[in-house]
Amino acid sequence: MPGRRIVVQPVLQTIPLVLDGPAVRTSAGDDVSVTMLRCYLGPLTLHFTDGTTYHDPAAAHLLDLEEANSWIIDLPQAPAKPVAAVAFSVGIDSAASTGGAQGGPLDPALGMYWAWQSGYINAKIEGHSPSRPASVRRAFAFHIGGYARPYATRRPVRLPLPTPSPAATLTLLADADKWLGAAPLAQTPDVQVPGAAAAAQADRVAAMFRWPAAAAATPSARARR
Amino acid sequence: MRAASRWLALAAASLTLLGAVAFGPAPADGGPVPLVQPAGWPRPTYDATRNPLTGAGVALGRALFYDPGLSRDGTISCASCHLQATGFTHVDHAVSHGIEGRLGRRNSLALVNLAWNPTFHWDGGVNQLDVQALNPITNAAEMDNTLAAVVGTLTRSRAYRGQFARAFRGDSVVTGQRVLLALAQFTSGLVSYRSRYDKYVRHEAGGEFSAQELNGLALFRANCASCHREPLFTDYSFQNNGLALDSQAPDAGRAAITGRAADSLRFRVPSLRNIERTAPYMHDGRFRRLRDVLHHYTAGLHQSATLAPQLRAPLRLSPDEQKDLTAFLLTLTDHDFLTDSRFAYPGAGPAFPTDPAAIQPIPTP
Numbered sequence: 001m002p003g004r005r006i007v008v009q010p011v012l013q014t015i016p017l018v019l020d021g022p023a024v025r026t027s028a029g030d031d032v033s034v035t036m037l038r039c040y041l042g043p044l045t046l047h048f049t050d051g052t053t054y055h056d057p058a059a060a061h062l063l064d065l066e067e068a069n070s071w072i073i074d075l076p077q078a079p080a081k082p083v084a085a086v087a088f089s090v091g092i093d094s095a096a097s098t099g100g101a102q103g104g105p106l107d108p109a110l111g112m113y114w115a116w117q118s119g120y121i122n123a124k125i126e127g128h129s130p131s132r133p134a135s136v137r138r139a140f141a142f143h144i145g146g147y148a149r150p151y152a153t154r155r156p157v158r159l160p161l162p163t164p165s166p167a168a169t170l171t172l173l174a175d176a177d178k179w180l181g182a183a184p185l186a187q188t189p190d191v192q193v194p195g196a197a198a199a200a201q202a203d204r205v206a207a208m209f210r211w212p213a214a215a216a217a218t219p220s221a222r223a224r225r
Numbered sequence: 226m227r228a229a230s231r232w233l234a235l236a237a238a239s240l241t242l243l244g245a246v247a248f249g250p251a252p253a254d255g256g257p258v259p260l261v262q263p264a265g266w267p268r269p270t271y272d273a274t275r276n277p278l279t280g281a282g283v284a285l286g287r288a289l290f291y292d293p294g295l296s297r298d299g300t301i302s303c304a305s306c307h308l309q310a311t312g313f314t315h316v317d318h319a320v321s322h323g324i325e326g327r328l329g330r331r332n333s334l335a336l337v338n339l340a341w342n343p344t345f346h347w348d349g350g351v352n353q354l355d356v357q358a359l360n361p362i363t364n365a366a367e368m369d370n371t372l373a374a375v376v377g378t379l380t381r382s383r384a385y386r387g388q389f390a391r392a393f394r395g396d397s398v399v400t401g402q403r404v405l406l407a408l409a410q411f412t413s414g415l416v417s418y419r420s421r422y423d424k425y426v427r428h429e430a431g432g433e434f435s436a437q438e439l440n441g442l443a444l445f446r447a448n449c450a451s452c453h454r455e456p457l458f459t460d461y462s463f464q465n466n467g468l469a470l471d472s473q474a475p476d477a478g479r480a481a482i483t484g485r486a487a488d489s490l491r492f493r494v495p496s497l498r499n500i501e502r503t504a505p506y507m508h509d510g511r512f513r514r515l516r517d518v519l520h521h522y523t524a525g526l527h528q529s530a531t532l533a534p535q536l537r538a539p540l541r542l543s544p545d546e547q548k549d550l551t552a553f554l555l556t557l558t559d560h561d562f563l564t565d566s567r568f569a570y571p572g573a574g575p576a577f578p579t580d581p582a583a584i585q586p587i588p589t590p
Contacts, residue, residue, distance in 0.1 A: 100275055100353035101405035108359055109372040109401025115359040117482055118352040195484055 003076035004054075005169045006044060006086065008063060008209075010037060010071065013177045019065045023130050027181030031131035032140070037065040037176065038112065039123040039205065040105075042089035042154075044073065048081040049164045060092060060105045062112065063174070082164040086172070090206045091122030091154030094147035114145060117194065121145040122153050123205045125176065129185050140185050144201045146194025153198050155206035162211060171212065178207040255281030255391055260340055263418040264427060266456055269340035271354055271413050276406045278414070281391035284571070286411025288388060289404065291570050295375055296324055296368035303361065303408075306333045309568050312499030313337060313415060319510030323367035330366070330476065332510035335503045337496055337562075340413040343461050347492045347508040350482045355409035372401040379404065415568060417498045418456075420559035426456070434556065440546075441553025448522075448540050448550075452494045452533070458557065463491035464533045467526035468507060476508065489531050501558045515554060519547045 010017040012024045012032075023031035041063065044056040056075055064070045096102055097119040112121045126141040146153045159172065182204045191197045258278045260269060276282075289295065293302040306321045307313040313336035315321045321333040331347055345351035351360065361367040362375060379385045379399045390397035392407055422442075424432025434442065445453075454460040463479040470476075470490060479488035492508045506512040512521065522540045526532070542550065562568070 098352050100272075101355040101402045101409075103400060103402040107401040108356060108405065109376050111371065111373065113356065113359060115351075115356075115363050116346075117350040118356050 002080075003074065003168075004046065004078040004080070004083070006073040006075065007169060007171045008041075008071045008073070008174050009171060009212075010063075010065060010174045010176065012180075013175065017065065017176055025131075026177050028184045030129045030180065030185045032127050032129050032180055032185070034065065034125060034127040034176065036124055036126040037063075038125075039063045039090065039174070039208075040092050040112065040120065041073075042091070042093065044075065045087040046075070046078055046083050047085040047087065048079070049084045050081060052081070054078045056088075058105070059096075059102070062105050062110060080166060080168070082166045083161060083170060084164045085158055085160040086170065087156070087158040089154050089156050090209070091145070091202070092120040092147075093154060094119075094152070096120065097147040119145055119147050119194070122202065125179060132186070136186070137189060140180075140189040141192060142179075142190070142201055143192040144198050144205055146198050148194065151195050151199045153194070153202035153205075155202055157206050157209050159209060159211060173210055173212050174208045175210065176208060179204040182207075255279055255284065258283065258414075260413060261416045261418065263416070263423070263456070266418070267341065269413075270343050271340040271409075273340075273413070276355060276409060278410050279392060281388070282393075282407055282410040283414060285385075285388045285392040286407040286409065287568075287571050288385075289408050290411050294378055295362060295370065297370040297374070298324060300324060301368050303358075304570065306361070306367070307336050309565075310502070310563055311335075312417075312503045312563065314503045316502075316504070319505050321367070323361075323364070324369045327366040327369075329364070330474070331508050332505060335496065335499060336412055336415050337417045337498050338457055339415060341457055344493065347495075348479050348482050349463060349493050354413055355405040358405050358408045372404065375404055376401055415562075417559040417562040419561040420498065421556040422553075423456070423559070425556065435552070437549050437552045438556055441549040441551070444542065444546055444550045445553050448542065451535055453497050458497040459494040461493065463488060463493055465490040465492075465529065465531040466494075467521070467528075467532055467536050468509075468511070469527035470529075471509060471511075474509065478508070487531060490529060491531060497554060498557050499559055499563065501555050502563065515551050516547075519550065523547070 012026070012034075015024050017024075017034060017037065020035055021033060023033045025031050039062075041061045043058050043060065046054040048054070054075065054077070056073075057077075061073055062070060092106065096106055101108060106120070112124070113119070114121060121143045123144045124142065126139070128138045129140060130138060132138050144153050161170075179201070188197065191201050256279055258280055260271075260273055260278060262269070290303045293299050293305070295302060301324050306315040306323070308316060315333035318333065320331055321329040323329060334347065339345075339354050342354065345354065345357045346360075351357045359372060362370050362372055376399050379389070386397040386399065389399050389403060389407075392410075393403055421432060421434075424430070425434050426432070452460060452462065452464055452466070465478075468490070477489050479491040479493075480486065482488075500515065504513055504515075506515075506518050512518050519542065522536070523542050524539060526536050526539050528537075
């Protein structure tokens, strides 16, 4: 296939993240089992080593743990030049959130649009934490959105490759530990409205995305230099 | 046919729409229809270039509006809470009730002149007309459904697929976006501009005011119009008009959306068009009669930090003045709007199939 492919791999630290999988311990010490993970990425931009860029024509990409294919983003028109960095936003821009009913990946039927306070939900994670004592609430749910300042939740992400890569497929990680492991769930088990708490959570959502350590020096990249 | 519809669109665009019907003349082929723009009104806020009104789109929106199949158990339609005869609100219910008799939180709003609203709902939480419909469809106390399930049900109906094809350039695919856009095509056309008051300000036949009504209008302009601004009878601002907080069902209003203490107990100023028919009144439906509303403004104002400055002192209106003011408010009843057959139940049009035999398989492309 011509063009480029970006694969996003959902993990928790180093363990592949699976829906309703066995509980995994976060950096904050909570054992968590994830029952839902959905996240909007805006259109991607590839930055090449020669200073040129390629802009993904898609309106958005909805990554959904229930749909394995949603984590594969094909860019058939992208040139085969070495990529220096990949940039995208985590979340939907305010024009779409204020522009009424949208279609395609932004169709409100996908369940990522708030009814009572208009705007997209940029990311959702839900699950339970069986390690917590039975006397406390074990479920957690974060629905992060809101486009109005000062609590806008869309975050720009720019990921320079440690070594520029001409590979057809580039693989990113989405590490849920950066979101769920940032603070103990006992502190905040639930955020489902726009506001200061959502804006703080949005930083963690964006922090999930990174290159795997191995990408620092892929053989093909080294050979080309 | 193409040329004819273009000609019709042109002819419609050059028509003076004043006195025309609310969607403008509907072309027989279901093609473009203009939104009515009454003389002296501001421009609508609804961006119809995003969702161009067509006869077929409006017809589809109307069918959906009256179809209880949008609710989870097939019992509640939009019209259950928005009845034409009562100005498209839920008559006699302080707070609306939906599926399985569940009680909602607020009094149903009258659906009127929605194309001019900058925001929707009592707290302004909704920013566009077409995304508003997500609320009733998904609210557990209203239709308790999901938009995805509505799309699925509609897709199984051959009649609806045909209607979607007519409304969306020959494409019969049902999507969430299209369901919402079609509903907005119908609701944005619910324009009330033919009341006796409108005829009075336009100096038209049937617009004669009695001395009492004239005095009522003067009192209205002096006491009420700073918020209930003509000609839409709202300035769409959020105000605290002195209602005491209901401790049983506290509702912070606008503050729930903005998170600002200054917005506490502020609600959107509602239009007063067809006010004679839209009882009960206020966001929680606490007043049953206009008399109770005037008693509130003259003798029942509750002081609080966010109370509107105009209402810090009770309004001074003698019993006779209150009668005159009420007489004026009754001139806002728009009988043409309340009985307009184009807004009514569409009758035996396409509805969700209740007979399983009538459900068509989804064609594979």
